[in-house]
Amino acid sequence: MTSVPMIEQSAGKHAAEAARRRRARQRTRPPEPPRRNGLKRRATGGFNRRPGFLTYGLLGAVLLGSVFPLFWTFLVASHDSRALNAGMPLIPGGNFFINAAAVLDSIPFWKALGNSILVSSVTAASVVLFSSLAGFAFAKLRFRGSKVLLVFVVATMAVPTQLGVVPLFIVMSKLGWAGTMGAVIVPGLVTAFGVFWMTQYLRDALPDELIEAVRMDGANMWQAFWHVALPAARPAAAMLALFTFVATWTNFFWPFIALNPQNPTLPVALAQLQSARFVDYSVVLAGVVLSTIPLFIVFAIAGRHLVAGIMQGAVKG
DSSP: OOOHHHHHHHHOHHHHHHHHHHHHHHHHSOOOOOOBTTBOOOSSSSTTOOOOHHHHHHHHHHHHHHHHHHHHHHHHHTSOHHHHHHOOOSSOOSOHHHHHHHHHHHSOHHHHHHHHHHHHHHHHHHHHHHHHHHHHHHHHOOOTTHHHHHHHHHHGGGSOGGGGHHHHHHHHHHHTOTTSTHHHHGGGSSOHHHHHHHHHHHHHHSOHHHHHHHHHTTOOHHHHIIIIIHHHTHHHHHHHHHHHHHHHHTOOHHHHHHSOTTSOOHHHHHHTTOOSSOOOHHHHHHHHHHHHHHHHHHHHHHHHHHHHHHHHHHOOO
16 A cells, blocks of 8 residues: 555645545445445345336226226126126126036037147247257257348238138148147248247357357267257247247137137137127127136246246346
8 A cells, every 4th residue: 555655755645635634435335335245235226126006007007907908808797698798897796607517518629729729839849849940950050041041931920811711722622631639720820929039038048158168079060959949949939839828829810710619629619609690798708718718828827937947038147
């Protein structure tokens, strides 16, 4: 430490006085508060600031807005048509199981449920696999025209699905797949959004040095993908699988065209509950509640991976 006389000789008395005051402030300064989660606690603002009333109010409003449609669906499904004609009820009734039994008697519910589980599961698994392969190639392999090809794949998202329905139906008819599950599964085996999603994730989350190290150890490119890239992309793959499963489960347009009424998926089967002259909304919405239960189960199972994927993309380091 530089002494005061040395400061006086080199810079004068004013510098020596400034050095004394600076050392006095350092001795009287209170110790820094302990770190929490690698971040310093700040008096005002910062990462450790507790949310205020406005934050909780906005979150509560979003939560209520998300839950209300589900509650309203169950509310209507738990009453009969006479109670609904008398006025909108405010509390659940006791007719839900009666309406659910009417759904099971009116449509091939269990067959439609099995078809939806088959189509959604196979589609989600294939989208994750093929999108991860394509994303790994676009993100980590160097080949001519990769950027142009990726732009072309992303540009296909701008084409409306309705434009390809007629030629797609003709192709399925020529192959003899019309009315079968293959007509619904095969067109959704891979999506442009899935390729773009996995490309962006692997480009940032998977270091090039790790791929080079695996290759130097004697692994081929397929082994590098299966043992290194795919485990690293697990959070993004879980999110993609969940969103694809939900989108396929709720898809109505193409299954309504490709399948017949005797072999439907759940959305197509629920449409059969609406007659030409009278629609019993309590029965229809009871069917909607029954078709939503499997989605709650999937969310409960995959919720941990979903949160991990969101945090993996939001927090670096």
